[in-house]
Amino acid sequence: MQSRFFTLMVVLPVAGFSIFFFVLPFLFVGRISFYKSAMNLPYLPELTLENYVRFLLDPFYLNVLFTTLKLGVMVTILSQVAGYLPAYLIGREENPKKRNLYLMLVIIPMWTNMLVRLYGWVVILGKKGLVNNTLMYVGFLAEPMKLIYNFPAVVVVQCFAVSLPYVILTLSSVIQGIDRRLFEVSIGLHGSRLRTFIEIVLPLSLPGIVASSTIAFVWAIEAYAVPSFLGSPSQRTMSIEAYFQMIDSQNWPFACVISVIIFVITATATLLVQKAALVTHR
């Protein structure tokens, strides 16, 4: 039933396209990261480690890296804290119509443009925005609070606008897979729903927590729009710096160095998580 010609005809175009437009660009980035920066040209094709040295020894850039990692960790934690209970509600909902309704509430933000969600949050948190206007109208505030252009704003908006829908979706499908009879047995044995939650649900949903946390972390590390618009100008993330170096400074080798470092962090995190998952499943 299988013809070699047909197999080749189906596999080669896709593999070729992927290698050409995905693998090759990555290789270019890696190669140019070892090139020399130049004044009037994007780069000079001489091999050197000067850009890596420049990044790793300069406290300014190390601070950028640290800010990015801090953002990643906090967004991941906040996403889990905010997303677990909604995922639990959706996952344990018996009525499929109600469950679909809840899922719609989560899917709708996922399919709207991220910039639209970002803009909405700016209108809510801005100086003349919803929060400030309401508080001043009620008389609670004399002048508007500065709620944006700082780090907490970036964490909150990156979590709610970008990663939370996906986290809830992943967690809810994992929680949905927990057999109902386990709940019945556990309540019979312990008599407490809280204890059931801690001893049965949390451990069983751990793969979901791990998977959704990985994506939340990776997306936060490489985030550009939210940190760039809502962050304070002194706290730049890796993506902002990479864009600046690439487009504004036209310093391609340095931008590639930043990209390589982000890629290494992302790949390491993903691999570590996979290895840890394999170990704990034994």
Next chain:
Amino acid sequence: MKEKQYDLCGTHHWAVKLVCYLVFCFLLTPICIVIITSINPQPYLSFSLKEFSLTWYMQFFEDFRWRNSLWLSFYIALLTVCIAVPLGTMAAMATVRLRFFGKGSFEFLVLAPFLLPGLVLGIGLLIFMNFLEIRGSILSLILGHSILTLPVAYLSVRAVLIGVSTSIEEAAIGLGAGRIRTFFEITIPLARPGILTACFFVFILSFNEFILSLFLTTHRTITLPIRIWSSLQYEISPIVSATSTVLIIVSMVTLTVASLLSSIERLSRREMVEETKNR
């Protein structure tokens, strides 16, 4: 007498429900706010519910720059569908139906753009397109969007293709049709729900794409999300609200049509199966 069912999982507890509804509010309020500001004639980025007006929509559609961006994004999304969906279908066919050397690596290759950072891909594609001397062209945008949405197209078609039984294909081949003919006349129509879903998802992902476009666009090719971004940075005008609402509507319509089509297809296939059973 209907007994009140025991709340086994604790999900009926008021505290649980409160937290959940709060989170749902946080998820949806920004979108509602955007829609509200778009029909509010106040000229600054504020929120007040006093009058209704559609002036921002009229300004949006009358401004040739916004119209051009809208059309450009639409055009790029359409062409991205034409590249990503056929490739995704072929990839799904390969992994679901065929056996070949290096299948695992092939699947990883197809899914990789989904798993690895978009920023690195953006910089890499910029360098690569420069190398190919098509930097800043519409073609580079289309190719970039295609590689980014290929995993989604692949997953959509694969999900449906897995459920399609091979017996019809085997019957066709047994009757003498070539492998290629079977593919086009039997496999593809059977996988149509997945292919249609892939089309819609790829379209909406390309239409909304921002970070990749940020690296690949120039002043000559400004897609709608990029224009929204520069508008947010420099000339904040509630036209952005109108544009954003248009984007929201496009996403909603696409999502609704996609889910309706896939359930209609599933329903009509069930009816076809019922008919053949009854005959």
